[in-house]
Amino acid sequence: MGWTQLLKDLADAVELRNRRVASLRTAGSTVAELAAQALAAGAPDAPLRRILATMEPMIEHERRPQQSTTAPEPPTAPPRYSLTEACAKKILPWTAPTARKYMRGHSPRRGIPVPTGSLEGKATRYTEDELTTWLSAWQHQADAAPDHLGEEPDLVSH
Numbered sequence: 001m002g003w004t005q006l007l008k009d010l011a012d013a014v015e016l017r018n019r020r021v022a023s024l025r026t027a028g029s030t031v032a033e034l035a036a037q038a039l040a041a042g043a044p045d046a047p048l049r050r051i052l053a054t055m056e057p058m059i060e061h062e063r064r065p066q067q068s069t070t071a072p073e074p075p076t077a078p079p080r081y082s083l084t085e086a087c088a089k090k091i092l093p094w095t096a097p098t099a100r101k102y103m104r105g106h107s108p109r110r111g112i113p114v115p116t117g118s119l120e121g122k123a124t125r126y127t128e129d130e131l132t133t134w135l136s137a138w139q140h141q142a143d144a145a146p147d148h149l150g151e152e153p154d155l156v157s158h
Contacts, residue, residue, distance in 0.1 A: 111141075
């Protein structure tokens with residue numbers, strides 16, 4: 001027998017072994033799936049659990065992580081709100097017309113950065129983070145220099 005034949009026989013034996021191991025893995029996964037289905041369908045769980053407990057050490061070392069057959073869900077984008085919705089949810093402390101006036105009119109004049117949001121249909125929608133960042137900047141500027149544009153009036157008479 002030559003080296004070539006010996007190597008071919010060895011390769012065939014490895015291939016056969018790999019097919020058997022793969023079928024055992026498939027069988028182990030199938031048994032686990034069938035057992036879970038049986039339990040979910042109301043099979044007597046004590047005897048079934050006892051049988052599975054004895055099988056577990058045999059198939060655990062052969063188990064590969066299950067690969068999902070469905071595509072992973074994309075990360076969810078944070079919700080976006082119109083100014084009307086943001087005021088209704090108390091993200092902004094005013095009515096929508098007041099928030100609109102402060103955001104679009106007064107903020108640019110005062111140098112307060114206004115969130116760009118995203119135009120969806122006729123409404124511009126903002127994330128809660130965008131709105132709270134803008135509100136914080138607005139309140140910080142209002143605390144530094146209160147005036148007649150929506151801040152509390154100065155109650156001290158001069």
